[in-house]
Amino acid sequence: MSMTDAGATGITLTEAELDRWVTHAPTRGLLTGPGLPPDTGLLTFAPLRTHGLRRLADATDGPCRLADELRDRLVIGELLNPAGMERESILLDGATGEITTAYLAAPTGARPFAPSLTTMLRFAAVTEELAGLRGRFASLAGQYGPGAVTEASRRLLALFEEGTDGAVPAYWKAAALIRPLSLVAAPGLGGLSLEMPGRLLDQEFGHGRVARFEEVDFPATLTHEPTRRFLRETGLPEEAVLSRADTDVPLPTLTEYFTSECEDHPLDRLPAHADHLIRLGDLTADTILVLDGRTGAILTYSEPDAALHPLNTDVSTLAYTLWLLHHERTIDDHLSHELTTTAYDHLAAAMIDTLTTLDPTGTSPVPTWHYWTELLRDEAGGVL
Secondary structure: OEEEEOOOEEEEOOHHHHOOOOOOHHHHHHHHOOOEOOEOOOEEOHHHHHHOOEEHHHHOOOOOOOOHHHHOOEEEEEEOOOOOOOOOEEEEOOOOOOEEEEOOOOOOOOEEEEOOHHHHHHHHHHHHHHHHOOHHHHHHOOOOOHHHHHHHHHHHHHHHHHOOOOOOOHHHHHHHHHHHHHHOOEEOOOOOOEEOOOOHHHHHHOOOOEEOOOHHHOOOOOOOHHHHHHHHHOOEEOEOOOOEEOOOOOOOEHHHHHHHHOOOOOHHHOOOOHHHEEEEEEEEOOEEEEEEOOOOOEEEEEOOOOEEEEEEOOHHHHHHHHHHHHHHHHHOHHHHHHHHHHOHHHHHHHHHHHHHHHOHHHHOOOOOOOHHHHHHHOHHHOOO
């Protein structure tokens, strides 16, 4: 294996390294010529640097019964899944040039990924163009809302269909239908992260199912004015996929809530600033959705652990998260069935990446438990 430097370091292989394993002429030409980029935003080919060209049969961990058609697939890279998710390997069929994926720890079957290396690299490139709103997506720069989402998704899916005769593999279908959802909200200008489109929540959750608060609902310790304005004008879903907001009573502080509703929870276990923490509702039976009245930060409070954890930057990104989780269920029935049954990990990875595009709370460099991320990773929970 050798490296070439033409503005960026590429990974190439020699004819001798490919002999016996790669007979597909276009694939040989790419690997010995332009080569592979070390990384894209979605993929890495760094394993080639570390291990060289390996057969799947030689790369699996421990004894593993592989189907005959998988044994000679070549491990050339990995999917760059969000932190905490196992990386899936990218496999090359040296005879046909087809690209599939599988987990080395349990490669019971290979999943379609792209018909060729060239197509795979093109798919990754156009997905990055969407993320940067450049190239074929440059005209969408500065556009936000449902219309921008629909157009971005249409363009990306059409580009994928061109290279697959319309049979878009699950990973790329998730990218086309989920990643454009980051365009639904504009950057915030009034002290919050996002500017949610007017009535977006009403359209998603139904008329009368979004709670908007009045001044009398706010405790005195809710001093963050942008949060007060958002709760008055935009509001939060009364009952979303995972959270339920209390709308029949004024918002209580954490101290007030535990004093009146949970007498068996010692008050001395509450955070020192519990009078400034405001309960918005529940995520689970023992996990409370909390607003810091001074900063506008959204947190969770675990009753069993008496611990606070970051959840969202503010109420605007909380509303976006609840919208995203709910909207995923409605955009494409076929997507939901296909990905929740055979490729949930691809759907979860796209959802986590899309969420962190607008709210990086779950990607803090300091390791911490993050409710949304853990929930989306939990395949058995069937959230999506």
